Amino acid sequence: MEHRIKQKKRKINIQRALAPYLFVFPNFIIFFIFVVIPAAYGLYFSFTNYDGLSEEEFVGITNYVKLFSDSDFWDTMLRTAIYSGIVVPTIYVFALGIAILLIKEIRFKGIFRAIIYWPTMISFIVVGVTWKWIFGDTFGIINYLMELGGQKGIPWLSESFYATLVVIVATLWSRIGFFMVIFISGLQSIPSEFYEAANIDGAKKWQMFTQITLPLLKPTSVMVIMLAIIDSFKAYPLIVSLTGGGPGRATTYLVQYIYRFGFEKNQLGYASAMSVILFLIILITTSIQFKVNKGGEI
Amino acid sequence: MAKKSLVVLLILALSIAMFSGCGKEETGENVSTGTDTSSQEGTTNDGNSNSADNEKEDVKLDILWFADGVETEAMQNVMDNYKVENPHVEFNMIEVAYSDLDSKLKTMIAGGTPPAIARVTNPGLLFDHAQDLSEFMGGYDTFTEQYMDSLEPYYTKDGGVYAVPMDVTANGLIYNKTLFDQAGVDVPGSPEEVWTWEEFEQAVIEVKENSDARYGLLWDVTSHRWSTLLYEFGGSIINEAGDGPAINNEQGVAAMNYFKKLHDTDVIPKSVWLGGENPNNLFRSGTAVAHLSGNWMLSNYRDITDFDWGVTYAPKQATRSSVPGGKYMMPFKNTGVEEEAMKFLEYFAKAENTGQYCSDSLFISPRLDNSELDYEYGKEMFAIFSNELANTPPAAAKDWSRQDIMPVVNPDITDAIKDVLMGEAEAQEALDKVAQLITETIEAQ
Numbered sequence A: 001m002e003h004r005i006k007q008k009k010r011k012i013n014i015q016r017a018l019a020p021y022l023f024v025f026p027n028f029i030i031f032f033i034f035v036v037i038p039a040a041y042g043l044y045f046s047f048t049n050y051d052g053l054s055e056e057e058f059v060g061i062t063n064y065v066k067l068f069s070d071s072d073f074w075d076t077m078l079r080t081a082i083y084s085g086i087v088v089p090t091i092y093v094f095a096l097g098i099a100i101l102l103i104k105e106i107r108f109k110g111i112f113r114a115i116i117y118w119p120t121m122i123s124f125i126v127v128g129v130t131w132k133w134i135f136g137d138t139f140g141i142i143n144y145l146m147e148l149g150g151q152k153g154i155p156w157l158s159e160s161f162y163a164t165l166v167v168i169v170a171t172l173w174s175r176i177g178f179f180m181v182i183f184i185s186g187l188q189s190i191p192s193e194f195y196e197a198a199n200i201d202g203a204k205k206w207q208m209f210t211q212i213t214l215p216l217l218k219p220t221s222v223m224v225i226m227l228a229i230i231d232s233f234k235a236y237p238l239i240v241s242l243t244g245g246g247p248g249r250a251t252t253y254l255v256q257y258i259y260r261f262g263f264e265k266n267q268l269g270y271a272s273a274m275s276v277i278l279f280l281i282i283l284i285t286t287s288i289q290f291k292v293n294k295g296g297e298i
Numbered sequence B: 001m002a003k004k005s006l007v008v009l010l011i012l013a014l015s016i017a018m019f020s021g022c023g024k025e026e027t028g029e030n031v032s033t034g035t036d037t038s039s040q041e042g043t044t045n046d047g048n049s050n051s052a053d054n055e056k057e058d059v060k061l062d063i064l065w066f067a068d069g070v071e072t073e074a075m076q077n078v079m080d081n082y083k084v085e086n087p088h089v090e091f092n093m094i095e096v097a098y099s100d101l102d103s104k105l106k107t108m109i110a111g112g113t114p115p116a117i118a119r120v121t122n123p124g125l126l127f128d129h130a131q132d133l134s135e136f137m138g139g140y141d142t143f144t145e146q147y148m149d150s151l152e153p154y155y156t157k158d159g160g161v162y163a164v165p166m167d168v169t170a171n172g173l174i175y176n177k178t179l180f181d182q183a184g185v186d187v188p189g190s191p192e193e194v195w196t197w198e199e200f201e202q203a204v205i206e207v208k209e210n211s212d213a214r215y216g217l218l219w220d221v222t223s224h225r226w227s228t229l230l231y232e233f234g235g236s237i238i239n240e241a242g243d244g245p246a247i248n249n250e251q252g253v254a255a256m257n258y259f260k261k262l263h264d265t266d267v268i269p270k271s272v273w274l275g276g277e278n279p280n281n282l283f284r285s286g287t288a289v290a291h292l293s294g295n296w297m298l299s300n301y302r303d304i305t306d307f308d309w310g311v312t313y314a315p316k317q318a319t320r321s322s323v324p325g326g327k328y329m330m331p332f333k334n335t336g337v338e339e340e341a342m343k344f345l346e347y348f349a350k351a352e353n354t355g356q357y358c359s360d361s362l363f364i365s366p367r368l369d370n371s372e373l374d375y376e377y378g379k380e381m382f383a384i385f386s387n388e389l390a391n392t393p394p395a396a397a398k399d400w401s402r403q404d405i406m407p408v409v410n411p412d413i414t415d416a417i418k419d420v421l422m423g424e425a426e427a428q429e430a431l432d433k434v435a436q437l438i439t440e441t442i443e444a445q
Helices: A002-045 A062-068 A071-103 A109-121 A124-135 A141-148 A160-188 A192-200 A205-216 A218-233 A237-242 A254-264 A268-292 B002-023 B071-085 B098-110 B123-129 B140-144 B149-155 B177-183 B197-209 B223-232 B250-264 B279-284 B295-301 B338-349 B351-361 B379-390 B394-400 B406-422 B427-443
Strands: B059-065 B089-095 B117-120 B164-176 B215-219 B288-294 B309-312 B324-331
Touching: A002 A268, A062 A268, A071 A109, A071 A160, A071 A218, A071 A254, A109 A160, A124 A141, A124 A160, A124 A237, A160 A218, A160 A237, A192 A205, A205 A218, A218 A268, A254 A268, A254 B098, B059 B098, B059 B338, B071 B089, B071 B338, B071 B351, B098 B117, B098 B123, B117 B338, B123 B149, B123 B324, B123 B406, B149 B164, B149 B324, B164 B177, B164 B223, B164 B295, B164 B338, B164 B351, B164 B379, B177 B197, B177 B309, B197 B215, B197 B288, B215 B279, B223 B250, B223 B288, B223 B394, B223 B406, B250 B406, B250 B427, B279 B288, B279 B295, B288 B295, B295 B379, B309 B379, B324 B338, B324 B394, B338 B351, B406 B427
Parallel strands: B059 B089, B059 B117, B215 B288
Antiparallel strands: B117 B324, B164 B288, B164 B309, B164 B324
């Protein structure tokens, strides 16, 4: 009798231990097949001169050597870093700000949240094309309205400054909702007792924000910033459908640059090397961030 | 109770949506980015009828296709006629935007599922994957004799025939008659009156200032179209001997600088080359003075009713020039239907069928026996295009038929032009970079 109970207990223990892995297993399989294996292929191709059609030849680190002296690649890297450097803090500030506003008990907060979240559900390509119709030089609505008002239209997409601006605006519009939702859940998890206690102690709003909200929001903040950085380095469909990388190369960022080499110039080996470098950069950035913030522990 | 019926209604609506979507076979992608200029947004097509033949096994031919105008219908007429004698063949036209053609085709080949036939403009890149037609068509000489000489390097290599020419194109100048009339400016009426670039530049400025025009000259965003200017300036991409670059010589730099000048003075609007605006749409809006494009746009612009347009002689500098181009139907290996694909191409290659296709689509036929096609529209325009081709220096055909070089350097030439227009590089610098690439490409052979 005791033996049976012990066996059953062990079985349950094993099942308990296995359960989490079984839950993760399906996702892991999909992740492995569709992400890990292609990535491994990419790593392999980066050491060859594969052109997408014929047999590849192993060329060792030639691609990487060529990469380090390719000034266009590093220019593109700089442009992407600037884009990221502007987009990430702006998303953080706006998403947090909007989340704080929409946490309060105002009348239409549900509708407002939906309106701000809605753009996240629209495909990037649709977002890009839509903003192109708004900001287009010749057929754009904004220039049309400006001309109706007697002003000359602005070359939104033909000058690098404006094109970058338009790309940033479109990115913010389509991504803030997503991070707002994350912040809302982070804010809601802060116990209200802290605010009540602070109120009794006579703390001002700003003090409550910097001493209670921000520190307790740290895990959420770390996640938001990490995701935003990764997203911005991988930015592609929105920008390509909005500006095509133009004017010239002003809004050509890393992924588009890699795509051009891989699929337009048929240099898949070189493109793979570039994507390996991109992967390493994102990996290092994220690891540093993780370490500095102690994994988001408060 | 209400909730239940709502749920049932929702499920019903979803199922209807799902099954109606199942009706059509969706196979094509149609995203066109801003820089795509020589194609239309197409819809996918089911080009099949019932295959009732029982003697031969039913065969499905995938045709990877793109279109600029109405040639899709013209081709479907050819296919329908073919199916009368061959009802066991089913055609599946996979239509894509021209700018997506290359990547779509390469993905299909690399993925092991090449289409039976593809309509291509750069056959040279794909010879290794194409089916050799020479034997099937009765021998190399027998076949190639029927077509224009200048096309030979495009679709043949080392005694093999790898594609069938479909149509020949010529670059040329399309202009907005209504705007020219409003401004009271004339266009050259005959080859003897062809204007110089300076005269043409003045004409464009005059028309722009004295009519409802808002934009000057539109220019397609491709190095092929830009090279028209290069040849008119007396330059070329590859040198005479064919063993090195010539694009960075004095004439090349002069052509590039002139192109930049036209942009800086707003004779050409910057929004096309730099802002990704589609010149076809701009011309259709009736607010642009002219469009440096080619004869493939005739069937596209045919339905324009808000204004009058026409074709006139392109300006000359050191010489007149157009640039020849062409489209080819290429059969692929490892499709399992090579035989049937070749049979269809043989049918298409017949004089009456190619001729019919070209006259329906308003294209120039590549066949020597089709020189007098009965176009139901635009006969005079075709005469001008043929005249342009006849006055084109040999360098143009020699350069672009170099299928071993041009597909590789083509995107870099476009990049160089954009860099110069943006002011990020001087003409000489940008062209030297291209010349370097040409040298490397030739050496790598």
